[in-house]
Amino acid sequence: MTTFSYWEQQCLDSVDWVVVGAGLVGLQSARKLKESFPQQRVVVIDAHALGGAASLRNAGFVCFGSAGEMLDEIERTSESQALSLYNKRFQGIQRLMDRYGHDRLGFEPTGGMEVFSAQEADGAERVIDALGYLNGLVRSVHGSDAFLLCDAAKTGMNVYQKGIVAPAEGGIQTHLLYRAVREDAIAQGVEIYEGIRVSGWEDTSVGVEVSLAQGGVIRASRMLICTNGFTRDLIPTVAVAPARGQVFVTESLGSLPFQGIYHADQGYIYFRSLGDRLLIGGGRNRDFVGEETMDMDVTKPFEQYLKTYVETVILPGKSVRFEYGWSGIMGMDNNRNPLIGWHSDHVCLAVRMGGMGVALSAWVAEEVLNVVRDDKGI
Ligand SMILES: Cc1cc2nc3c(=O)[nH]c(=O)nc-3n(C[C@H](O)[C@H](O)[C@H](O)COP(=O)(O)OP(=O)(O)OC[C@H]3O[C@@H](n4cnc5c(N)ncnc54)[C@H](O)[C@@H]3O)c2cc1C
Numbered sequence: 001m002t003t004f005s006y007w008e009q010q011c012l013d014s015v016d017w018v019v020v021g022a023g024l025v026g027l028q029s030a031r032k033l034k035e036s037f038p039q040q041r042v043v044v045i046d047a048h049a050l051g052g053a054a055s056l057r058n059a060g061f062v063c064f065g066s067a068g069e070m071l072d073e074i075e076r077t078s079e080s081q082a083l084s085l086y087n088k089r090f091q092g093i094q095r096l097m098d099r100y101g102h103d104r105l106g107f108e109p110t111g112g113m114e115v116f117s118a119q120e121a122d123g124a125e126r127v128i129d130a131l132g133y134l135n136g137l138v139r140s141v142h143g144s145d146a147f148l149l150c151d152a153a154k155t156g157m158n159v160y161q162k163g164i165v166a167p168a169e170g171g172i173q174t175h176l177l178y179r180a181v182r183e184d185a186i187a188q189g190v191e192i193y194e195g196i197r198v199s200g201w202e203d204t205s206v207g208v209e210v211s212l213a214q215g216g217v218i219r220a221s222r223m224l225i226c227t228n229g230f231t232r233d234l235i236p237t238v239a240v241a242p243a244r245g246q247v248f249v250t251e252s253l254g255s256l257p258f259q260g261i262y263h264a265d266q267g268y269i270y271f272r273s274l275g276d277r278l279l280i281g282g283g284r285n286r287d288f289v290g291e292e293t294m295d296m297d298v299t300k301p302f303e304q305y306l307k308t309y310v311e312t313v314i315l316p317g318k319s320v321r322f323e324y325g326w327s328g329i330m331g332m333d334n335n336r337n338p339l340i341g342w343h344s345d346h347v348c349l350a351v352r353m354g355g356m357g358v359a360l361s362a363w364v365a366e367e368v369l370n371v372v373r374d375d376k377g378i
Helices: 006-012 024-036 067-076 079-100 121-129 131-142 174-188 228-234 300-314 354-374
Strands: 015-020 042-046 112-114 148-151 162-166 191-194 198-203 208-212 217-225 241-250 261-264 269-274 277-282 322-332 339-344 347-351
Touching: 006 191, 006 217, 015 024, 015 208, 024 042, 024 174, 024 217, 024 347, 024 354, 042 217, 067 079, 067 121, 067 131, 067 162, 079 131, 079 174, 079 354, 121 131, 121 162, 174 191, 228 241, 228 322, 228 347, 241 300, 269 300, 277 300, 300 322, 322 354, 339 354, 347 354
Parallel strands: 015 042, 015 217, 042 191, 112 261, 217 347
Antiparallel strands: 112 162, 148 162, 198 208, 208 217, 241 277, 241 322, 261 269, 269 277, 339 347
């Protein structure tokens, strides 16, 4: 006997598309599917109401990759792959801005700044020396210089005197984007049911039988998995590792000597103004192994490390108290491109958003549609 009422089961039967994961990728992909196949029932389910998705736990950076990150990505992969990823993020943000508008997302066009440790002049100069080359590379995306040398000392931070500004970057209010995307999906006719956790499935000759942790099944013609950092729970062999990101927000500080979004330590530390509060996150490079987890706690060593970073580097000499602390789970791999395609006959994947999945999400939703139309495999 199923644990669902007769009526609840009616909601979960005769579904054309079941989309697992109500994050930015699941919701935008669902909207695209519904828009393209209006006669079909597109149902999004999620294990959590709020609280689970990286989409509501991120830092709200509108960014595409700092100069330092670009250089590393080129060295790790190739010029063309790094440029392609940068372009996907840039295009993704343009689509979000075109659809919802700057005001609705609380976009602050402050630009983003990459700062370097005062002790690592050589590392900073290596990136600064490459600015001409990097600007030439991404000019096809921006039409103008993406990276400009600036005076980082003006911020009052204890950092190397030269920094790099990316004028097209800025910050959004994460909850406003999430609400806009969710409302948009509902307006399109997407159904969203939360509190439903998928535990497994069987791809049958006619569709998918999705098993639920609380008992019961959903019978759907097709399933789209958008569980990003949690995907290994469902497909242990998938090339997506969970990567926890810990984030803290200070109490109100009265005022901040700067506004905007900042990248440091090759992007592993990020911080931004939130009015008169400071948000800071990252530090995963201190313990890659320990942070490869789906556990959503915050930990004392990270809290202490980031607090010390605020008090010695960002606001030197100031003592701060964190009022909020949370973590979110990203989906990572050495290959930083999203993984989009058919996993089996009726099961499609759109996962592995890396550290800039807000930027990628709208692009990914469009690509899902291309994959569905072309029946392209992974
Ligand atoms: C701390 C942090 C800071 C970040 N900062 C930025 C930033 O500033 N800018 C940027 O561009 N990107 C940032 N990102 C990345 C970005 O937030 C993510 O890449 C993006 O939100 C991923 O969206 P998604 O829809 O793929 O996954 P998610 O938002 O994680 O959604 C996946 C959903 O799947 C659900 N789920 C998982 N397993 C199951 C199951 N078995 N059954 C049912 N439901 C399930 C989860 O509950 C979750 O709601 C950050 C991420 C983190 C963690």
